[in-house]
Amino acid sequence: MAQIELPLVADNPKDIEELREEIGPLVHMDLLENLLNHARSRSLWPLTFGLACCAIEMMAAGAARFDLDRIGAGVFRPSARQADVMILAGTISRKMATPIKTLWDQMPSPKWAIAMGGCTIDGGPFKYPGQYAIVEGADKIVPVDVYVPGCPPRPEALFAALFKLEEKIRAGKKFNK
C-alpha cells in the first residue's frame, strides 16, 4: 500500500508526465481491492448445505453457544446464488458429486470452499479397499481453500477454518475461479 502523493503544482505539462511515470497511475486499484477483501473476509455468507454428520456440527457452530454471527459468517443462505463460501460438511457420495458441481458453478465469484471433516479431505473413515460409493476428497470436484480435519471437527475447528480463510482473503490473492 504505497502512499499516493498527488502533485500540488503543475506548471509544466511535461513535469506532470514525468511525475506520473514516477508515481504510477493516480488511482491505485489495490487499495480498493484491499478494502473489498477486508469487507469480504468479514462477511462470509455460507451456503446452507449439509451432507452428513459434519452438518450437525456446522449447525451447532451457527447456534446459540458458538454463534458464527460473531464473525459475520452466520448468514446461511439457502440459495447458492447468494452465498460466498461453500462449507462441504460431510461425505460426498458419487451420486451427489454432480449436484455439488452445479451448486459450485451457481455461486457468484469470488467464492471459497471449506472442506470440513475427514471425508472431504481424502475419504476419511469411508476409504477402504472395496469402497464404491464416495468421492475420496472434495478437491476432486471443487477447488478447496481450507481443510478442517476431524470426524466430525468440533465447532471450534470450523471457526479456526473460517479465520484461516479470512486471513487468506485479506492477503489479497486473486480468486478468479
Added chain:
Amino acid sequence: MNSRFEVEQDPKNRDTYYLNMGPQHPSTHGVMRIKLHLDGERIISAEPIIGYGHRAHEKMAENRDYIQFLPNPSRVDYLGGMIYNVGYCQAVERAMDIEVPERAEYIRIICNELNRISSHLLWLGTFLMDLGAFTPFLYAFDDREKILDILDRITGSRLTYCYARFGGVILDIDDIFLDNVSNFCTYFVERLKEYEKLVIGNVIFRERTIGVGIFAPDLVQKYAITGPCLRAMGYAHDVRKDEPYGIYDRFDFDVPTQTEGDCFARTLVRMEEMRQCIRIVEQAVSDMPGGLFLAARVPRRIRPPEGDYYFCVESPRGNFGMYIASDGSDIPFRLKLRTPSFSHISTMPAVMAGTMLADAVAILGSIDIVVPEIDR
C-alpha cells in the same frame, strides 16, 4: 383447516408441473430429493429419490472385522450415535454370549437416554425452523450443548460416539459425571415446561401442524412404521418395553401415545418422550452399582457361531435392527442395517399426495429423518 383435496384424475385443462425439492434444500435435512408433481400449490404425487448420502456401510462391514466396524454404527445415524453404537455392541455380545457387567449396563442406559434427548432436541429445533420459527432452534441447541458437554467429558466426542465396546464401555465414569447428569435432569424438567409454553401453545404452530400429514391407519402395517410416528397413531409399541434389551426391563417409564397421527401428535409424543428419558436417567443414576465397567474376559477374536442374528433397538426415530449373517469367521458374511427412516420415507408418496406444498415441509420435518440413515 387443512384437509386433503381429491386429486382430479382428468389431466385435461390443467397445468401441472414438476418441482424438485433437493438434493440441496434446507428442509430436507441433508441430501435428499423429492420430485413433486404439483397442480398449483397442491401436490398430486411425490416421489422421494434417495441415495445422495450413500456411503456403503454394508459393503464396509463385509470388508472389515467386527471390531473394525465399531465406529460405523454411530455414523449411520449421527443424531442417535450412542444408541446405534451400543446397539451394535449388544448385537455382537448376544451372538457371542459375552456377559456385560452391571455397571456398564447402567452407564449405557444413561448415555443412551441422554443421547435420545439430544436427538429429540435437535429435531425440535430443526422442525420448528422448517416451519419458520428460529427461536426454538437457539433454545434447543443451547440445551443440547449441555448434554454434549456431559457426554463429551466421558466419551471424548460430541457426535459420533464410539464409547461402547464388546463387553462394556471403554472408560469408566466418575462422580462428577453423575452429579452433572442429575443436575441436568433437574434443570431440564423445568426447561421442558418452557418449551411446551413456547411451542405447543403457539397459534401458528398449531395451525401448521394439526391435521397435517396424517398417516392413514392402514399404512402402519403395510409400511412397518415404528417409533414416535407409530406412537402418535395410538400404538403403544416401544422396543424398550416390548422386547427389552440391555436392562431396560428394570426401569419404570411410560410409553407416551397420541391418537391423531398428525404432525402435532408426533410433536407431543416426542416432547413427552424426553420427560420419560429423564425418568429413566434419574433411576439409573440413583441405582448406579460399582464394579467393572468392561468385562474381564472378552474373547480377543470376535467370531460369532455360524448363523443369522437379529437385534433391534429403539432409536430416536424408531425400530433400528441389525441383521448379522455370520459364517463363523472374523468378518461378517452379511450385515444389513434395518433403519426406521428408510421405512418412513417410503410412505411419503402415500402421505404427501393430496396435501399442500407447504405441508410437505412440515411432514418431512415431523417424521424426523436422518439422510445417511436412509441411504446407509
Added chain:
Amino acid sequence: MIADKLSLLVLDATEVKYDARGFHVQHTASPNILPQIADAFLSENFHLEMITCQDRRENDNAFRLIYQFNQYGTPQRHVIHADIVPDTAAPSIATIFPAADWYEREIFDMYGVTFDGHPDLKRILMEEDYFGHPLLKDFVDPPNPYRSEDGAS
C-alpha cells in the same frame, strides 16, 4: 394362527432360540409361493420388517432372499429364506406389502436380482445409469476420477 397357515406353504420350519438369535422361527420356502406367504402374514396382522439378500453363489449357486415379518406388541419374528438361482426373477410382494417396494429396489440395485410384478423396478441408491451391482462378492470398482490411486486403505 400363522403357524397353521404357514405349514401348508413353507418347506420346513425351525424353531430358533430367541435369546441367542433374536428371532423365533426360521422357514425355508420356494420363491414361487412368496406372495401366498406374504398374504398369510398380512391377514394375521404381521408387518414386513425387512427384506435382504445374500450372495451365496460361491457355495450354493444361489441368491438367498431373506424376508422378516414381525408383529407389534410381543415380538414374533418369522424369517423366510428363499433361494433363487442367479438370473431368474423372484415374484414381487410389493403389491401386498408396499414396504417391499423399496426393499426390492434396493436388492435389485445391490445384487441385480429382479422381481416379477414390481410396479417400478429401478435403482434406488446408485445412479440410474450405474453399471454394476456393488454388494456382489466379486464386485470390483473400476478406476475412476473419484478414487485416489495412492492405494491406502
